[in-house]
Amino acid sequence: MTSRLPxxxxxxxxxxxxxxxxxxxxxxxxxxxxxALNCVTDKYGDEIAFYRDVPEILHRLQSAGVVxxxxxxxxxxxxxxxxxxxLLIPAPAGHKNEEPTxxxxxxxxxxxxxxxxxxxxxxxxxxxxxxxxxxxFFDDERRNKEVESLGG
Ligand SMILES: [Mg+2]
Numbered sequence: 440m441t442s443r444l445p446x447x448x449x450x451x452x453x454x455x456x457x458x459x460x461x462x463x464x465x466x467x468x469x470x471x472x473x474x475a476l477n478c479v480t481d482k483y484g485d486e487i488a489f490y491r492d493v494p495e496i497l498h499r500l501q502s503a504g505v506v507x508x509x510x511x512x513x514x515x516x517x518x519x520x521x522x523x524x525x526l527l528i529p530a531p532a533g534h535k536n537e538e539p540t541x542x543x544x545x546x547x548x549x550x551x552x553x554x555x556x557x558x559x560x561x562x563x564x565x566x567x568x569x570x571x572x573x574x575x576f577f578d579d580e581r582r583n584k585e586v587e588s589l590g591g
Contacts, residue, residue, distance in 0.1 A: 446569050447548070448500055449508035449560075451578035452519055456489050461522060462515035469518070471525045476539055479525045487522050489542070497545045498531035506567060508548035510559045510576065516551040556583045564589075
């Protein structure tokens with residue numbers, strides 16, 4: 440059996456890529472300490488960081504040519520985008536002397552706004568032309584399973 444990757448992988452943000460709710464746990468303004476890797480702090484010094492394995496997963500998907508999407512129903516979309524713009528992703532394993540990249544550069548598709556994720560995925564389909572059967576979605580909340588109805 441050969442394994443193959445889907446053409447698009449979409450990630451929810453809160454409790455899928457980082458361990459917080461950006462709209463309730465985080466207070467602007469956000470800042471990064473110089474070139475600190477995978478760490479941004481808010482007004483009160485609370486940290487935003489991706490889960491440990493996320494940077495390497497993003498690198499591997501990107502180098503395999505998979506479209507990476509951020510798909511969040513947060514009510515703080517501007518803050519979420521700021522966090523993605525500030526978070527620095529270290530170079531991939533084995534390339535440690537390369538410059539880090541901001542997280543947002545990995546997400547060529549961003550659907551970040553309040554509402555049902557059915558809308559988010561219809562938009563992804565419209566924008567990329569990819570069939571739902573080529574999309575893989577990671578999300579921590581059961582209610583967002585409703586997007587499965589699109590793939591049928
Ligand atoms: Mg979530």
